[in-house]
Amino acid sequence: MQPINKMRTEFLSKSANESFARVVAASFAAQADPSIEVVADIRTAVSEAVTNAIIHGYGEEEGTVVLTCVLYPDFVEITVEDFGKGIEDVEKAKTPLFTTRPDLERSGMGFTVMETFMDSLEIESRVGQGTRIRMTKELKSR
Amino acid sequence: MDVRFSREGNSLVVMMEGELDHHTASRVRERIDNKFLMEPVKNLILDLSRVTFMDSAGIGLILGRMNRVTLIGGKMLIRKPKPEIQRILRMSRIEELIELDA
Numbered sequence: 001m002q003p004i005n006k007m008r009t010e011f012l013s014k015s016a017n018e019s020f021a022r023v024v025a026a027s028f029a030a031q032a033d034p035s036i037e038v039v040a041d042i043r044t045a046v047s048e049a050v051t052n053a054i055i056h057g058y059g060e061e062e063g064t065v066v067l068t069c070v071l072y073p074d075f076v077e078i079t080v081e082d083f084g085k086g087i088e089d090v091e092k093a094k095t096p097l098f099t100t101r102p103d104l105e106r107s108g109m110g111f112t113v114m115e116t117f118m119d120s121l122e123i124e125s126r127v128g129q130g131t132r133i134r135m136t137k138e139l140k141s142r
Numbered sequence: 143m144d145v146r147f148s149r150e151g152n153s154l155v156v157m158m159e160g161e162l163d164h165h166t167a168s169r170v171r172e173r174i175d176n177k178f179l180m181e182p183v184k185n186l187i188l189d190l191s192r193v194t195f196m197d198s199a200g201i202g203l204i205l206g207r208m209n210r211v212t213l214i215g216g217k218m219l220i221r222k223p224k225p226e227i228q229r230i231l232r233m234s235r236i237e238e239l240i241e242l243d244a
């Protein structure tokens with residue numbers, strides 16, 4: 001399928017960029033005139049993926065997070081990529097309430113939120129190389 | 143995120159305003175915990191009516207506060223979350239653990 005539009009942005013793994021990333025993805029999706037609920041779901045899912053890249057992918061280090069949004073006739077594809085430490089066991093990481101950072105008051109719900117709020121979620125990860133999250137959301141027009 | 147405090151009997155009311163994410167949560171957490179220790183209160187009421195965004199960082203913050211309040215025998219109440227925020231609360235089962243005043 002031919003994309004209608006595409007954008008790519010990269011930023012440092014600083015927590016201040018979490019809101020930046022949400023706004024960018026939501027504004028990009030807005031051109032398809034989606035419902036408020038759909039925009040809210042996209043904002044939340046992007047926030048989860050970007051926060052994970054920042055706190056789990058890079059942690060104390062600083063690195064680059066890449067956000068890509070591609071618009072198709074009736075859905076948007078969003079990719080969040082980091083080049084940090086990677087996930088050892090993706091299936092385990094996806095389990096609700098599983099977290100490797102309870103010390104940070106993380107609840108282990110990030111992947112569950114992404115899965116619930118988006119229509120598809122794919123996680124590709126290599127230990128020592130990084131993680132790529134690909135999500136899609138149907139854009140039913142109002 | 144803006145945080146304001148008030149008291150209702152032996153409850154500390156926290157009015158939160160703005161976006162609650164990982165970036166804003168650490169400071170909010172610190173402010174609530176300090177205030178809760180200083181005030182002669184037992185219960186905690188989180189007023190979410192002006193929270194415009196919340197992700198799993200908010201779930202972590204709410205559950206973390208609940209653990210502290212429960213530890214001293216107090217109760218926690220969540221007040222007036224917007225529909226989008228209610229959705230994430232429901233998903234995280236916070237609704238089953240904490241009283242919700244819609």
Ligand SMILES: Nc1ncnc2c1ncn2[C@@H]1O[C@H](COP(=O)(O)OP(=O)(O)OP(=O)(O)O)[C@@H](O)[C@H]1O
Binds near residue numbers: 053082105131
């Ligand atoms: N980009 C990433 N790089 C490395 N590890 C990751 C990444 N994303 C997730 N993980 C791992 O997967 C686990 C589960 O992620 P998830 O987002 O579901 O929960 P969490 O981030 O721990 O808690 P929450 O999102 O509820 O605050 C994390 O604890 C972490 O170990």
Ligand SMILES: [Mg+2]
Binds near residue numbers: 106109111
């Ligand atoms: Mg997470």
